[in-house]
Amino acid sequence: MTNDRRMIKAIRGTRDLLPPDTALWNLIETTARDVFRAYNLQEIRTPIFEATELFARGVGEETDIVSKEMFTWEDRGRAASDKAQSLTLRPEATAGIVRAYIEHKLWDRGLNKLFCVGPMFRRERPQKGRYRQFYQIDAEVIGPASAGSDSPARDAEILEMLATLLDRVGLTEWNLELNSVGCPNDRARFNEALRKALGPVKDKMCVDCQRRAVTNPLRVFDCKVPEDQPIIDKLPRIGQFLDEPCRQHFEAVQDILKGVGIPFHINDRLVRGFDYYTRTAFEFTHGGLGAQNAILGGGRYDGLSEALGGPPAPGIGFAIGEDRLVLSLQEKQSAESVTRRPAAYVAPLGAGMNREAARLARELRRQDLVIELGDESFRLKKLFETATKAGAKYILIVGENEAKADSFALKNLATGEQISVPRAELANKIRA
Ligand code: HAM
Numbered sequence: 001m002t003n004d005r006r007m008i009k010a011i012r013g014t015r016d017l018l019p020p021d022t023a024l025w026n027l028i029e030t031t032a033r034d035v036f037r038a039y040n041l042q043e044i045r046t047p048i049f050e051a052t053e054l055f056a057r058g059v060g061e062e063t064d065i066v067s068k069e070m071f072t073w074e075d076r077g078r079a080a081s082d083k084a085q086s087l088t089l090r091p092e093a094t095a096g097i098v099r100a101y102i103e104h105k106l107w108d109r110g111l112n113k114l115f116c117v118g119p120m121f122r123r124e125r126p127q128k129g130r131y132r133q134f135y136q137i138d139a140e141v142i143g144p145a146s147a148g149s150d151s152p153a154r155d156a157e158i159l160e161m162l163a164t165l166l167d168r169v170g171l172t173e174w175n176l177e178l179n180s181v182g183c184p185n186d187r188a189r190f191n192e193a194l195r196k197a198l199g200p201v202k203d204k205m206c207v208d209c210q211r212r213a214v215t216n217p218l219r220v221f222d223c224k225v226p227e228d229q230p231i232i233d234k235l236p237r238i239g240q241f242l243d244e245p246c247r248q249h250f251e252a253v254q255d256i257l258k259g260v261g262i263p264f265h266i267n268d269r270l271v272r273g274f275d276y277y278t279r280t281a282f283e284f285t286h287g288g289l290g291a292q293n294a295i296l297g298g299g300r301y302d303g304l305s306e307a308l309g310g311p312p313a314p315g316i317g318f319a320i321g322e323d324r325l326v327l328s329l330q331e332k333q334s335a336e337s338v339t340r341r342p343a344a345y346v347a348p349l350g351a352g353m354n355r356e357a358a359r360l361a362r363e364l365r366r367q368d369l370v371i372e373l374g375d376e377s378f379r380l381k382k383l384f385e386t387a388t389k390a391g392a393k394y395i396l397i398v399g400e401n402e403a404k405a406d407s408f409a410l411k412n413l414a415t416g417e418q419i420s421v422p423r424a425e426l427a428n429k430i431r432a
Contacts, residue, residue: 013124013132020335024326025135027338028169029117032137032320035165036115039157041139044114046096052086057307058095060275062216064208065091069122071132089121093138094276094301094317095308101142102310112143117322128327129292135322142305142315150302150314152249155280156256158316162284162296163262165320171328174295175285177267178257180250181218181277182242184303190241191217201231221271237268249279276301280316286328295328296320343369343430344410345387348376349399357398360408360423367427388413394430 010016017025033043052072059066071089076082090096093116106112117137124130141158143149159176166174182190194217198205202213205220205228212219220232242250257264264282272281281299289295298318305313344364348357354376361373372390374383387395397409402420410429411418421429 011132013126015131015133020339021326021330022335023339024329024333024335025322028322028325028329029137031169032115032117032165035161035168036139039113039161041113041115041141042111044097044100044116045118046093046100046116047090048119049087049089050096050099052088054095054099054308055088055091058098058276058304059092060216062212062219063273063275064219064222065122065273069124071121071123091122092120092274093118093136093319094140094274094304097138097140097317098142098301098304098308098310098313098315101140101313102305102308107143107311107313112147112149113139113141115139120319127292129289129321129324131323136319137322138317138319140315140317142313142317145312145314149316152252152280153256154316155253155300156260156262158298158318159253159257159264159282160260160262162318162320166284166295169325169329170333171286171295171325173287175287176262176264177270177283177285178254178264179238179267179270179281180242180246180279181238181271181281181299182246183278186238186241186243186246187218190236190238193236193241194218194220197235205231216275218271219273221269222273232269238271239266239268246279253280272297272299274299274301276304276307278302282318286324288328288331289324292324294321295324340370342372342390342392344394344396345372345374345383345390345392346396346398347374347378347380347383347387349380349383349397351376353398353400353403356403360396360398360426363423364427364430369427369430384413396426396430 055066055070061067070091073087074084075087076084097114097116115138118135119133120136121133123132126132141149141154148154181187195213198213198217198220202210206223206225209220209223209228223232270281270283277299279300279302283294283297285293286295287293296318300314300316302314304315305311346357346361348354357373361371364371372387372392374386378386384395392413395411395413402408407420407422408426409418410421
């Protein structure tokens with residue numbers, strides 16, 4: 001250790017999630033797990049870092065994420081002769097899950113509906129709702145087409161599940177924006193038309209768009225530069241280039257959504273910032289979030305498995321931005337209201353009473369009560385102060401007389417009412 005005693009802070013774009021907010025995070029994750037269970041999704045946990053190539057090939061070299069936002073480093077082996085490998089902190093979960101699907105031949109085990117919860121990393125400019133380490137709840141449904149994984153029924157099922165989940169966590173004012181980005185053939189024709197349309201105007205656009213216009217014109221729609229928006233508004237739309245099967249697929253998704261009563265609107269500019277998407281693409285937005293208004297995004301990726309060296313396996317999935325979902329919920333619900341406060345503060349009074357207090361606290365905690373425990377060195381005044389600060393409802397005095405009588409003084413800290421309660425009745429009294 002050095003003598004330097006300066007304070008060290010968390011890195012910009014990362015943050016500590018503190019109580020009571022963590023109670024809201026837990027509420028969201030518990031609700032998601034409950035809802036996912038009803039749809040037969042199972043949990044997968046993939047590594048936080050992967051080979052850089054996975055994202056370059058999966059997400060696409062020309063996307064913002066791969067071209068400028070990844071945390072990538074050259075990892076050398078321990079021996080001088082080891083070759084360096086390029087590794088990347090995962091910027092998203094889909095590529096890793098599809099890699100795992102292929103690597104473990106999950107289709108053989110009938111595992112085709114997976115979810116994961118965890119941190120993702122993107123080198124973005126930090127602002128409200130945008131962090132460099134953020135958290136996603138991600139789900140993917142993938143499998144051979146013979147199992148129906150390319151069916152519009154899967155798309156509608158995923159969207160209906162999301163609407164259910166958002167309603168269940170208490171976020172009601174969401175908007176579902178829907179589009180189809182077609183298949184690779186449609187995209188080739190669309191890119192050609194875009195290249196043509198961009199030719200005479202691209203010099204007036206930002207440098208990124210000038211590059212995109214040549215390399216991957218579709219990505220022009222990811223542009224957020226305000227001056228470029230009037231130009232982008234006049235460009236052709238992917239919807240005009242869908243072939244008949246893609247058009248029918250999109251129609252079928254909409255038809256089922258109407259059938260189950262999930263409102264949506266078509267956003268023909270929505271292409272999402274990943275090259276793996278095919279057909280259905282969607283986002284759920286929420287007004288309260290300002291510029292970063294997408295709570296979650298997702299879509300279909302029918303060619304991703306093959307692009308990563310796997311068998312044909314159409315898939316569809318989404319990722320919820322947990323940070324943003326928490327922000328939206330905080331407007332309606334305080335984290336305090338979902339936090340479980342201590343039911344009682346067990347207060348050992350006098351030398352030698354820690355032992356009896358520990359026994360009592362153990363019994364009460366085993367009956368699912370939240371218990372804070374004091375220390376025999378505290379005077380009565382300090383015991384009361386600590387109990388109040390902890391937010392406990394009751395203080396339970398454990399002194400020598402109480403221990404002998406096996407009956408304890410239980411005082412309601414709000415009303416001041418105090419009663420003596422036999423050990424066997426304590427849990428019920430505290431709960432009531
Ligand atoms: P995405 O749209 O990049 O999609 O991210 C999904 C959600 O993660 C966004 O809607 C947003 O709420 C949240 N998010 C993204 N970046 C940040 C950030 N820097 N700070 C805070 N929240 C952020 C995907 O990641 C795809 N893998 C989704 C998917 C799964 N598609 C198919 N399967």
